[in-house]
Amino acid sequence: xxxxxxxxxxxxxxxxxxxxxxxxxxxxxxxxxxxxxxxxxxxxxxxxxxxxxxxxxxxxxxxxxxxxxxxxxxxxxxxxxxxxxxxxxxxxxxxxxxxxxxxxxxxxxxxxxxxxxxxxxxxxxxxxxxxxxxxxxxxxxxxxxxxxxxxxxxxxxxxxxxxxxxxxxxxxxx
Amino acid sequence: xxxxxxxxxxxxxxxxxxxxxxxxxxxxxxxxxxxxxxxxxxxxxxxxxxxxxxxxxxxxxxxxxxxxxxxxxxxxxxxxxxxxxxxxxxxxxxxxxxxxxxxxxxxxxxxxxxxxxxxxxxxxxxxxxxxxxxxxxxxxxxxxxxxxxxxxxxxxxxxxxxxxxxxxxxxxxxxxxxxxxxxxxxxxxxxxxxxxxxxxxxxxxxxxxxxxxxxxxxxxxxxxxxxxxxxxxxxxxxxxxxxxxxxxxxxxxxxxxxxxxxxxxxxxxxxxxxxxxxxxxxxxxxxxxxxxxxxxxxxxxxxxxxxxxxxxxxxxxxxxxxxxxxxxxxxxxxxxxxxxxxxxxxxxxxxxxxxxxxxxxxxxxxxxxxxxxxxxxxxxxxxxxxxxxxxxxxxxxxxxxxxxxxxxxxxxxxxxxxxxxxxxxxxxxxx
Numbered sequence: 001x002x003x004x005x006x007x008x009x010x011x012x013x014x015x016x017x018x019x020x021x022x023x024x025x026x027x028x029x030x031x032x033x034x035x036x037x038x039x040x041x042x043x044x045x046x047x048x049x050x051x052x053x054x055x056x057x058x059x060x061x062x063x064x065x066x067x068x069x070x071x072x073x074x075x076x077x078x079x080x081x082x083x084x085x086x087x088x089x090x091x092x093x094x095x096x097x098x099x100x101x102x103x104x105x106x107x108x109x110x111x112x113x114x115x116x117x118x119x120x121x122x123x124x125x126x127x128x129x130x131x132x133x134x135x136x137x138x139x140x141x142x143x144x145x146x147x148x149x150x151x152x153x154x155x156x157x158x159x160x161x162x163x164x165x166x167x168x169x170x171x172x173x174x
Numbered sequence: 175x176x177x178x179x180x181x182x183x184x185x186x187x188x189x190x191x192x193x194x195x196x197x198x199x200x201x202x203x204x205x206x207x208x209x210x211x212x213x214x215x216x217x218x219x220x221x222x223x224x225x226x227x228x229x230x231x232x233x234x235x236x237x238x239x240x241x242x243x244x245x246x247x248x249x250x251x252x253x254x255x256x257x258x259x260x261x262x263x264x265x266x267x268x269x270x271x272x273x274x275x276x277x278x279x280x281x282x283x284x285x286x287x288x289x290x291x292x293x294x295x296x297x298x299x300x301x302x303x304x305x306x307x308x309x310x311x312x313x314x315x316x317x318x319x320x321x322x323x324x325x326x327x328x329x330x331x332x333x334x335x336x337x338x339x340x341x342x343x344x345x346x347x348x349x350x351x352x353x354x355x356x357x358x359x360x361x362x363x364x365x366x367x368x369x370x371x372x373x374x375x376x377x378x379x380x381x382x383x384x385x386x387x388x389x390x391x392x393x394x395x396x397x398x399x400x401x402x403x404x405x406x407x408x409x410x411x412x413x414x415x416x417x418x419x420x421x422x423x424x425x426x427x428x429x430x431x432x433x434x435x436x437x438x439x440x441x442x443x444x445x446x447x448x449x450x451x452x453x454x455x456x457x458x459x460x461x462x463x464x465x466x467x468x469x470x471x472x473x474x475x476x477x478x479x480x481x482x483x484x485x486x487x488x489x490x491x492x493x494x495x496x497x498x499x500x501x502x503x504x505x506x507x508x509x510x511x512x513x514x515x516x517x518x519x520x521x522x523x524x525x526x527x528x529x530x531x532x533x534x535x536x537x538x539x540x541x542x543x544x545x546x547x548x549x550x551x552x553x554x555x556x557x558x559x560x561x562x563x564x565x566x567x568x569x570x571x572x573x574x575x576x577x578x579x580x581x582x583x584x585x586x587x588x589x590x591x592x593x594x595x596x597x598x599x600x601x602x603x604x605x
Contacts, residue, residue: 154487
């Protein structure tokens with residue numbers, strides 16, 4: 001083309017080369033802030049649930065986050081099934097939130113989906129909110145007996161992590 | 175730039191002349207905060223708070239650097255190292271209390287500084303850049319203060335970090351990866367603490383850099399003044415030194431006395447007892463509250479409880495960030511050519527209501543998320559946004575303002591009524 005000099009090409013090539021190099025350097029600078037290998041390595045745990053009676057719940061830790069494992073009473077299961085799932089903010093039935101044949105075992109993250117507080121209700125005597133499940137004291141989110149959001153600012157039900165029953169009394173989370 | 179009558183820097187000592195030819199740093203100082211910077215002669219006490227904020231930044235940087243010599247940024251050692259500072263380090267209690275209360279001091283003077291700007295229209299042309307750079311400083315201050323509060327790794331530190339990084343989780347699609355990236359894991363932990371320490375050390379120096387830009391931008395048109403009338407003649411100004419250096423010095427002494435009262439007699443008054451409990455990732459304190467200076471924004475965050483197209487949580491987050499970001503547009507929302515609230519009788523009423531409104535938001539932000547506080551913060555949030563988005567634009571079109579004085583010097587000639595009175599019969603000049 002007219003007026004395009006050899007020097008223009010060299011300029012553009014040099015600046016592009018330096019630009020791509022600089023942008024490439026950004027990747028490790030940004031990505032170093034993502035979870036490290038040792039943090040990711042804590043991603044699977046086995047829990048013995050044989051000692052949890054109906055109506056009780058335990059707290060355990062998975063990936064540095066609290067996990068609630070609750071053995072639902074028949075009344076709680078009934079209460080959860082009595083609601084029309086379609087009418088909920090985050091529509092899910094109890095069956096979708098538990099494993100086939102283990103419908104009394106409700107395993108969720110103990111992390112409020114609003115801003116990440118640990119809801120109350122897993123330990124004996126704690127406030128379980130207006131729907132008898134969990135209650136987050138930070139901003140007043142009420143979860144029902146299937147740990148579904150019913151009232152308050154949280155947008156989603158308490159998250160159900162990946163897990164499987166190894167035996168009837170042992171689960172592997174993660 | 176400065177007014178044409180600004181005193182020129184003329185060093186007398188041969189060494190200073192030699193220096194001026196090589197590195198004119200004394201000239202820069204003279205022209206920016208010395209006799210070479212003419213300032214309106216009618217500034218009231220509210221014009222002292224910028225300097226006080228600068229002083230607070232210096233206090234925070236100095237105490238912060240020495241605290242970092244004793245602090246240990248590890249999840250197992252952080253809490254103990256803060257107690258070590260309090261009990262074992264020579265005068266460590268003083269340095270830490272000064273740093274912790276210094277943050278509150280910084281925010282108090284900065285809030286007064288911002289409200290001064292809102293009342294006297296300091297954000298209006300030609301000072302829009304001054305205003306916007308100030309907002310950048312304010313945002314950086316909030317980030318720095320938040321990360322600093324996490325460092326002692328107490329219960330409020332931990333759960334504050336959890337809640338605030340959780341705000342980013344509200345963003346659709348990319349929210350959770352961003353949150354994980356910010357904390358470096360699935361919940362605040364060692365990675366979070368270390369990076370917050372690194373950034374908490376860095377950001378104050380970034381603030382100092384933006385402060386320089388803020389002052390640079392201010393010195394192009396020069397300081398505003400309580401009448402909002404432009405400087406017209408040399409009679410309208412006095413040199414910064416010695417007049418305002420002396421006044422700022424006196425105010426610095428008064429403000430530091432108040433800070434000393436806080437540090438020596440009420441060092442934990444503005445803090446929260448839960449932060450003297452070490453962080454426990456499995457137990458949330460019954461009542462999580464941020465530091466007082468975040469309460470109005472926290473109230474706005476919690477005011478959204480109903481899903482409307484978007485989830486309530488996202489609305490809360492958008493409103494909270496929006497409450498500050500909309501201030502960037504303030505110079506174009508308030509089109510009234512009269513800068514000062516002193517000549518805008520209707521504006522003044524709405525402004526005072528805004529002050530009360532923000533106080534109510536602050537109060538609600540410190541209370542649990544229960545009625546009547548939620549309802550009250552909802553009403554207050556509506557007024558906050560209405561003030562900037564509806565009231566100011568409408569008011570700047572319909573308000574009948576008072577006549578402005580002809581000049582700054584005229585407005586300060588007390589006792590000579592005939593001369594000092596605004597020329598009411600004449601239509602007032604726009605500025």
